[in-house]
Amino acid sequence: MIGVMNLAIRSLWHRRLATAMTVVAISLSVALFVGVNKTREATRDAFGGAISRVDLIVGPRTGTLSLLLYSVFHVGSPTHNVSMKSVQYAASKPQVAWVVPFSLGDGFRGYPVLGTTPEFFERYKFRDAETIRFSDGKAFAGDADVVIGSDVAQSLGLKLTDKIVLSHGHTEDGDGFEKHDDHPFTVMGITATTGTPIDRTVFVSLVGLGEIHRGIGESIGSNTAHEPEDDHNHNHNHDMAQAVKADNDEHAQGSFAEKDGQIVVNSVSGFFLGAKNRMESLNLQSDLNTWKDEALLAIMPGVAMAELWKNLSIFETAMSVVSFSVVITGVLGLFVSLLILSGQRQREMMVLRAVGAGPKTIFMLLAGEAVCLVFAGIALGLGVMYGAMWVLGPWIEKKFAVTLALSGVGTYDLIFSAGLLVVGALVGVLASVKAYRAAMYDGLATKF
Amino acid sequence: MKDRAQKDLLDDPAALSLSKKLMIAALLVLPILAVAIYGFTRGGSYSSSNKVVDWEMYRQYDPSSGGIPAGLQALDGQKIRSPGFMVPLEDNRAQVTEFLLVPNPQACIHAPPPPSNQMVYVRMVAGSAKTLFGPVMVEGTLRVSSQTHQYGTASFQIYGENVESYRPD
Numbered sequence: 001m002i003g004v005m006n007l008a009i010r011s012l013w014h015r016r017l018a019t020a021m022t023v024v025a026i027s028l029s030v031a032l033f034v035g036v037n038k039t040r041e042a043t044r045d046a047f048g049g050a051i052s053r054v055d056l057i058v059g060p061r062t063g064t065l066s067l068l069l070y071s072v073f074h075v076g077s078p079t080h081n082v083s084m085k086s087v088q089y090a091a092s093k094p095q096v097a098w099v100v101p102f103s104l105g106d107g108f109r110g111y112p113v114l115g116t117t118p119e120f121f122e123r124y125k126f127r128d129a130e131t132i133r134f135s136d137g138k139a140f141a142g143d144a145d146v147v148i149g150s151d152v153a154q155s156l157g158l159k160l161t162d163k164i165v166l167s168h169g170h171t172e173d174g175d176g177f178e179k180h181d182d183h184p185f186t187v188m189g190i191t192a193t194t195g196t197p198i199d200r201t202v203f204v205s206l207v208g209l210g211e212i213h214r215g216i217g218e219s220i221g222s223n224t225a226h227e228p229e230d231d232h233n234h235n236h237n238h239d240m241a242q243a244v245k246a247d248n249d250e251h252a253q254g255s256f257a258e259k260d261g262q263i264v265v266n267s268v269s270g271f272f273l274g275a276k277n278r279m280e281s282l283n284l285q286s287d288l289n290t291w292k293d294e295a296l297l298a299i300m301p302g303v304a305m306a307e308l309w310k311n312l313s314i315f316e317t318a319m320s321v322v323s324f325s326v327v328i329t330g331v332l333g334l335f336v337s338l339l340i341l342s343g344q345r346q347r348e349m350m351v352l353r354a355v356g357a358g359p360k361t362i363f364m365l366l367a368g369e370a371v372c373l374v375f376a377g378i379a380l381g382l383g384v385m386y387g388a389m390w391v392l393g394p395w396i397e398k399k400f401a402v403t404l405a406l407s408g409v410g411t412y413d414l415i416f417s418a419g420l421l422v423v424g425a426l427v428g429v430l431a432s433v434k435a436y437r438a439a440m441y442d443g444l445a446t447k448f
Numbered sequence: 449m450k451d452r453a454q455k456d457l458l459d460d461p462a463a464l465s466l467s468k469k470l471m472i473a474a475l476l477v478l479p480i481l482a483v484a485i486y487g488f489t490r491g492g493s494y495s496s497s498n499k500v501v502d503w504e505m506y507r508q509y510d511p512s513s514g515g516i517p518a519g520l521q522a523l524d525g526q527k528i529r530s531p532g533f534m535v536p537l538e539d540n541r542a543q544v545t546e547f548l549l550v551p552n553p554q555a556c557i558h559a560p561p562p563p564s565n566q567m568v569y570v571r572m573v574a575g576s577a578k579t580l581f582g583p584v585m586v587e588g589t590l591r592v593s594s595q596t597h598q599y600g601t602a603s604f605q606i607y608g609e610n611v612e613s614y615r616p617d
Binding site: 044045047048049052053055128129194277278279281282283285286300301302303305306309310334 | 465474534535536538539540541542544545546547548550554560561562564567569580591603
């Protein structure tokens with residue numbers, strides 16, 4: 001047996017170029033298959049664990065998915081605000097345990113700024129009810145304090161007590177030009193890595209967020225209704241802000257107003273809500289959705305997330321089909337190369353038979369070669385894929401907010417590899433049957 | 449000459465028997481595997497034969513009086529099965545650990561949410577269940593409690609062990 005394997009490896013080495021090409025072809029298909037699978041898992045991880053223990057997300061009336069996407073993943077932007085009156089109304093309901101308002105729309109060097117209350121860090125959970133922890137410092141307390149996510153701290157090289165200046169409005173590639181140097185924020189805390197959008201968020205208090213809007217426009221501009229691609233547009237969507245039914249305050253044009261030098265919060269982007277009893281989520285959702293005073297949309301994160309999966313699964317299936325086809329192509333390539341080789345190896349077979357190699361030995365040799373090829377292909381493919389993930393992982397994480405977990409070769413990969421090995425051996429045997437028959441005939445036949 | 453060589457080959461017992469065996473084995477194993485997989489995923493019947501508690505039975509509970517009918521009370525703490533639709537409360541990568549079981553899909557906003565006696569809170573005790581959009585059959589231990597709160601609600605709870613797609617008879 002060992003002798004046969006030895007022979008197989010030597011025989012492969014003898015045909016180095018063909019062997020190398022076959023191995024590369026197989027490894028590419030393996031790398032693609034594993035890569036697609038890892039990306040799918042990573043995407044699910046990135047999305048699936050982003051919010052937990054929040055019974056309702058309430059925002060202005062839009063679609064369920066868009067509310068989920070901007071409130072949890074900071075993808076897209078809200079077009080309306082929710083007045084503080086609605087927040088207070090929801091908080092006053094007897095079946096509501098807690099309410100955490102949030103405001104989005106501004107940025108700090110490409111990272112979204114979330115204005116909220118310190119209670120956010122206690123209430124907002126991720127994955128299986130994990131609490132946000134601080135790797136450094138603590139939650140913000142004052143209005144000049146800021147908490148930054150682990151990614152923000154790492155990529156911008158920020159540490160505790162650093163002073164940063166936030167801007168009004170933001171895009172992926174840069175912030176607005178109106179920076180408020182007169183109101184710098186001090187880094188009070190850095191959150192521990194969560195693998196969720198929290199890592200890429202800058203947290204300030206609602207009043208703190210109001211401070212960076214002080215003096216924008218004639219009163220204080222809306223914090224959320226901004227144009228993503230045009231940040232120095234000073235026509236701050238006052239119509240939209242006015243459409244928000246805010247308090248009777250005469251300055252209630254934007255989300256924030258100034259009263260005796262103090263910032264007053266008129267409206268927010270939305271709020272997270274926890275019910276005393278989760279059974280009441282459905283009733284609360286219906287109550288808020290049908291509230292006459294303001295058009296609200298309440299969604300259950302679990303339901304909206306399930307809806308998201310349903311939509312994503314089409315793409316996942318498409319990706320799987322493509323990667324599986326590539327694997328089939330790889331196996332077919334192996335089959336073809338073995339078949340062609342078998343034609344060239346009739347003399348070899350004949351010699352082996354002549355020196356006493358039985359049919360079993362020949363089969364073992366050919367199947368063994370095929371297995372060796374597939375094994376080398378799998379090893380190279382996995383090596384390339386994991387190497388690429390190791391090298392490109394941090395960049396992908398930063399760019400696409402997807403963490404490729406280097407959890408090692410998973411069970412799925414192993415099952416796939418084992419299956420591929422078996423298929424490779426079968427293909428080798430199939431090719432060898434033909435080679436063997438040809439060898440018997442051509443090799444031993446009298447040539448005229 | 450050629451026929452002769454072919455014949456020699458065919459007479460070679462070891463070579464043929466091995467390749468033949470492999471072919472036959474493959475031909476036999478593949479359909480069996482396919483049938484097994486199909487049967488495993490589709491299955492003709494539910495994996496359990498516990499009593500089915502349907503929405504008509506839950507409806508017998510009167511939330512305003514708080515009285516639990518004897519039939520339901522007897523099932524408290526028993527292993528049962530209930531059909532319904534999932535409203536996921538906690539979703540983790542398309543797996544659900546907590547959900548509300550309701551008699552109708554909740555995609556429709558034209559009607560108010562189901563009353564308290566038409567809602568069951570399910571918590572999966574062993575791991576999680578796949579989030580399903582169609583009708584499901586939940587298996588687990590039923591808890592009936594007459595605690596009263598905001599909506600005069602008594603709650604039905606199932607400590608879920610297994611969730612399967614609902615199969616009409």
